[in-house]
Amino acid sequence: MKFNGSLALGVAAALCAGTVSYRVLAHGNVTPQAVDTSALPDIGETWLQHNPYRGNATATKIGESAYGQNCARCHGLEAISGGVAPDLRYLEVGDTGDEWYIQRYQHGSVRDGKVYMPPMGDVLGQKAGWAIRTWLETKHEE
């Protein structure tokens, strides 16, 4: 009985911590880190639906560092999720996966007024988004 009680308390504390971090997010206190994408070919302003950099070694390198600075705190180091957010190693590869990926990257995820994931498109730009996707595909697992 005693053991069960403290277990329940621990769970409640964990849930509260989650709520707090979402509130901080909603107020925009998490600053995205700018990504230097000048080494990558320009792809214009219009958002593409498929990755123009797939397999590009420079994009992979830029994407790895951009992921570490902007995504890892939720999605986990090396794209291995600790459970806070989905594990991005399992995202579908190829064109179909690209469409879902870039939609989330660009607009984030807001449900019932809560920010689960902040939009990244305007702050980081699409070159950085596709670079991260290029790196993620090298980490893919079925």
Ligand code: HEC
């Ligand atoms: C503040 C935490 C947070 C950050 C930072 C964050 N995400 Fe997310 N992301 C989430 C959560 C939570 C979800 C699940 C959203 C939902 O369930 O509606 C998600 C979902 C996604 C999905 C869809 C995954 C799926 O399996 O459907 C993609 C793709 C994604 N994020 C990419 C990124 C990328 C790329 C970055 C960095 C540029 C990033 N995220 C930064 C929290 C975050």
